[in-house]
Amino acid sequence: MARVVVDVMLKPEILDPQGRAVQGALGRLGVTGVADVRQGKQFVIEIDGEVTPELREQLHAIAGELLCNPVIEDFVLIVDEAQ
Amino acid sequence: MRIGVITFPGSLDDADAARAVRIAGGEPVALWHGDADLKAVDAVVLPGGFSYGDYLRCGAIARFAPVMSKLVDAANGGLPVLGICNGFQVLCESHLLPGALTRNDHLHFICRDQALVIQDTTSAWTNSYSQGQEIVVPLKNGEGCFVADERTLDELEAEGRVIARYIGQNPNGSRREIAGIRNARGNVVGLMPHPEHAVDLLTGPTLDGLGFFTSVLTSVVNA
Numbered sequence: 068m069a070r071v072v073v074d075v076m077l078k079p080e081i082l083d084p085q086g087r088a089v090q091g092a093l094g095r096l097g098v099t100g101v102a103d104v105r106q107g108k109q110f111v112i113e114i115d116g117e118v119t120p121e122l123r124e125q126l127h128a129i130a131g132e133l134l135c136n137p138v139i140e141d142f143v144l145i146v147d148e149a150q
Numbered sequence: 151m152r153i154g155v156i157t158f159p160g161s162l163d164d165a166d167a168a169r170a171v172r173i174a175g176g177e178p179v180a181l182w183h184g185d186a187d188l189k190a191v192d193a194v195v196l197p198g199g200f201s202y203g204d205y206l207r208c209g210a211i212a213r214f215a216p217v218m219s220k221l222v223d224a225a226n227g228g229l230p231v232l233g234i235c236n237g238f239q240v241l242c243e244s245h246l247l248p249g250a251l252t253r254n255d256h257l258h259f260i261c262r263d264q265a266l267v268i269q270d271t272t273s274a275w276t277n278s279y280s281q282g283q284e285i286v287v288p289l290k291n292g293e294g295c296f297v298a299d300e301r302t303l304d305e306l307e308a309e310g311r312v313i314a315r316y317i318g319q320n321p322n323g324s325r326r327e328i329a330g331i332r333n334a335r336g337n338v339v340g341l342m343p344h345p346e347h348a349v350d351l352l353t354g355p356t357l358d359g360l361g362f363f364t365s366v367l368t369s370v371v372n373a
Contacts, residue, residue: 082255084254138250
């Protein structure tokens with residue numbers, strides 16, 4: 068078994084009103100010193116067997132095509148073989 | 151003149167879009183997301199709503215519906231396509247139009263009658279209007295903030311591809327008050343406000359939206 072984790076975040080130049088709302092809530096809860104909050108998405112994909120280079124390439128393509136919108140978002144794909 | 155209206159799971163405004171087509175003098179044709187068939191229509195409307203529950207991103211799942219592969223090819227071949235609200239989001243996700251629609255900058259869902267100024271009258275869907283004409287149609291969205299990088303925005307402006315802009319207070323934080331854009335050829339138009347809700351005084355604030363639907367009838371006849 069392997070686990071592939073894809074983190075999707077809005078690009079730095081894209082306004083993140085949800086992150087800003089969370090930042091505001093942190094301030095109201097008395098948390099000080101918070102410079103910025105950005106909200107993203109995480110996809111956890113469980114794989115039967117090992118992640119072959121072909122599969123990794125396929126998942127990378129899917130991450131860039133379906134899981135994130137490259138116009139506004141960046142993604143990071145991490146393979147954890149130790150699952 | 152046969153104008154297709156695609157229904158996705160979660161589409162809300164397909165019936166109003168079909169009604170607007172009928173009032174404008176066209177024949178609405180119901181198209182289904184699961185069919186890879188455009189039924190030989192002369193133009194297509196992608197209606198508003200919440201296709202696939204807005205899961206993942208607005209329009210992201212709809213983009214991969216069987217009917218969309220046919221539609222993308224047809225649109226690249228010149229078929230007139232109008233995406234309204236969620237339909238605009240689907241067109242951006244399909245890369246038929248540049249940019250993306252993101253969460254309103256104030257985070258609130260907004261529903262109101264919205265003043266717009268028409269800025270391009272060369273497209274298949276706006277040729278019934280006059281340059282600079284001001285119209286009022288309903289606006290209702292939670293993720294209507296149009297964003298694109300500065301270079302893309304400059305290109306859209308330079309090529310006259312911003313078809314409509316918000317007047318007055320920007321309702322959702324859209325860059326440069328952009329309410330709608332078109333592709334370079336002018337057959338594909340995306341618009342966040344809802345012209346299909348402004349075609350009958352019984353239910354809409356004005357008749358100002360009708361022009362989008364009469365425009366395409368004219369452009370198909372002339373094509």
